[in-house]
Amino acid sequence: MTRKFFVGGNWKCNGTVEEVKKICCMLNTGEVPCPNHIDTIVAPPFVFIPLVKSLLRSDFQIAAQNCWVKGGAFTGEISAEMLVNIHIPWVILGHSERRTLCGESNEFVADKTEYALSQGLKVCLCVGESLKERENHETSNVVAKQTKAVADKIGCWANIVIAYEPIWAIGTGKVATPEQAQEVHYNLRKWLDQNVSPQVAQNTRIIYGGSVTAANCKEIGSQPDVDGFLVGGASLKEEFITILNARNYHH
Numbered sequence: 001m002t003r004k005f006f007v008g009g010n011w012k013c014n015g016t017v018e019e020v021k022k023i024c025c026m027l028n029t030g031e032v033p034c035p036n037h038i039d040t041i042v043a044p045p046f047v048f049i050p051l052v053k054s055l056l057r058s059d060f061q062i063a064a065q066n067c068w069v070k071g072g073a074f075t076g077e078i079s080a081e082m083l084v085n086i087h088i089p090w091v092i093l094g095h096s097e098r099r100t101l102c103g104e105s106n107e108f109v110a111d112k113t114e115y116a117l118s119q120g121l122k123v124c125l126c127v128g129e130s131l132k133e134r135e136n137h138e139t140s141n142v143v144a145k146q147t148k149a150v151a152d153k154i155g156c157w158a159n160i161v162i163a164y165e166p167i168w169a170i171g172t173g174k175v176a177t178p179e180q181a182q183e184v185h186y187n188l189r190k191w192l193d194q195n196v197s198p199q200v201a202q203n204t205r206i207i208y209g210g211s212v213t214a215a216n217c218k219e220i221g222s223q224p225d226v227d228g229f230l231v232g233g234a235s236l237k238e239e240f241i242t243i244l245n246a247r248n249y250h251h
C-alpha cells in the first residue's frame with residue numbers, strides 16, 4: 001500500500017485576525033494537489049480555529065496544536081471532547097516546544113494521545129532528539145522511547161501520523177539533510193516493524209519537520225520513508241503552496 005502524502009502547517013503562537021484572513025485567502029486561491037493525493041492540514045492557534053474553519057476550503061483539514069485529556073477543573077486547557085464537539089479532526093501532540101517549555105513527559109504525551117484517539121481525534125504525534133542527544137548518537141533511542149511510550153498505551157495506529165522533528169532543526173534554519181531524515185525515518189519504521197507490527201510499520205506515515213522550506217522540500221520529500229512534512233514558519237507564507245506541491249502528482 002502506498003502511504004498518502006501528508007503536509008501540516010503548524011502556525012504555532014502566531015497571527016492576528018487580519019493575518020489569518022490573509023493566510024486563508026492565500027491557501028484558498030493556491031494551486032494545491034487534489035485531496036486524493038495528499039492530506040493537507042493547518043493548525044492555527046485555538047482562538048482562530050472557528051475563523052479558519054469558516055474561511056478555508058473544505059479540502060484543508062484543521063488541527064489543534066494541543067489538547068488536554070478530559071474536561072473539568074483544568075484552567076486554561078482545551079479538552080479533546082471540545083475539539084470533537086466543534087468538528088476538528090486532528091490534534092498535534094507532543095510537539096517539542098510543549099515537551100521542553102511545558103515539561104510534557106513521554107508518559108503524559110502518551111496519555112493524551114490515547115485519550116484523543118479514544119474520542120475519535122486523529123493525532124499527529126511529534127518525536128525528535130535534541131542536538132546534544134544527536135551528538136551523543138542517541139537519536140534512534142530517543143525517538144524509539146518517545147514512540148514506545150505511546151505504543152504501550154494504544155492498540156490501533158490507523159489514526160496516527162508520526163512527525164519526526166529534530167529539535168535542533170526547528171525554527172533554526174538548520175534543516176536535516178535528506179539522508180539524516182531518511183535514516184531516522186527508516187529506523188523508526190524498523191522499530192515499528194519489530195515492536196508493533198509489520199502492517200503498522202508499512203502503513204504509518206512518518207513526516208519530517210524542522211526548517212522545511214520551498215527550497216528543500218522536494219529533496220527531503222523524495223526520500224522513501226518520508227511521507228510528508230510538518231511545517232512551522234513557512235506555513236504562514238505563500239511558499240507553503242510550493243511545499244504542498246513537493247511531490248509531483250501529475251503522471
Ligand SMILES: O=C(CO)COP(=O)(O)O
Binds near residue numbers: 172230231
Ligand atoms: O516545529 C515545527 C513544526 O511543528 C517546525 O518549525 P519550523 O518549520 O519553523 O522549523
